[in-house]
Amino acid sequence: MLKLSRSFYDRDTVDVAHDLLGKYLIHRSHGIERIGKIVEVEAYLGPHDLAAHSAKGLTPRTKIMFGPPGHAYIYMIYGMYFCMNVVTEQEGHASAVLLRAIEPIQNLEGKTQGPGLLCRAMRIDKNLNGCDLESDTFFIAQTEESSAIDIIARPRIGVDYAGKWAKKLLRFYIKNNSYISRK
DNA sequence: TGCACGATGAAC
DNA sequence: TTCATCGTGCAC
Numbered sequence A: 001m002l003k004l005s006r007s008f009y010d011r012d013t014v015d016v017a018h019d020l021l022g023k024y025l026i027h028r029s030h031g032i033e034r035i036g037k038i039v040e041v042e043a044y045l046g047p048h049d050l051a052a053h054s055a056k057g058l059t060p061r062t063k064i065m066f067g068p069p070g071h072a073y074i075y076m077i078y079g080m081y082f083c084m085n086v087v088t089e090q091e092g093h094a095s096a097v098l099l100r101a102i103e104p105i106q107n108l109e110g111k112t113q114g115p116g117l118l119c120r121a122m123r124i125d126k127n128l129n130g131c132d133l134e135s136d137t138f139f140i141a142q143t144e145e146s147s148a149i150d151i152i153a154r155p156r157i158g159v160d161y162a163g164k165w166a167k168k169l170l171r172f173y174i175k176n177n178s179y180i181s182r183k
Numbered sequence B: 001t002g003c004a005c006g007a008t009g010a011a012c
Numbered sequence C: 001t002t003c004a005t006c007g008t009g010c011a012c
Helices: A013-020 A115-122 A160-166
Strands: A024-029 A032-044 A072-077 A081-088 A095-106 A138-142 A151-154 A171-174
Touching: A013 A032, A013 A081, A013 A095, A024 A095, A032 A115, A072 A115, A081 A115, A095 A115, A095 A171
Parallel strands: none
Antiparallel strands: A024 A032, A024 A138, A032 A095, A032 A171, A072 A081, A081 A095, A151 A171
């Protein structure tokens, strides 16, 4: 496994979203290494994207999104689940990619289809907010050899309030993979 | 200091 | 379609 470096995340957000599909999310804690293959993501393009949290501007909550690329932006949703994003592009751009579903590879229990369940299975919580993904305990990696992936594009989930931004095809998932959260 | 509302998931 | 459950952002 080869850990993705800063330069991977410091690129166009849609490109990063596409390229994250098929990569491996790895979290090491308490001597246990949990691994999931990323199969579904959503791109959030910055303050002008009304569906993105950064559209609210720089706040205590969104400051990680406004920071440098390659860091984890993790927040609590509906008071009971966590969602994990990867910050993309240069500092201040405030864009990110939400990880929506993973295929269980190692040491994962329970469902992993959906951003909340993904975090629960991977033991990801607010303590990892702002974590540098170049760390040795929480990062994303690829195998030595990777093959081409068929990608499906759909509107993002749960962002109907965002007007025209709700219709844009910024949700991506691996075609025919059985671990995506929704068709 | 109060309050409406989620980038959700599960039950009914 | 409803609800559990609480942090965040904004109004007052």
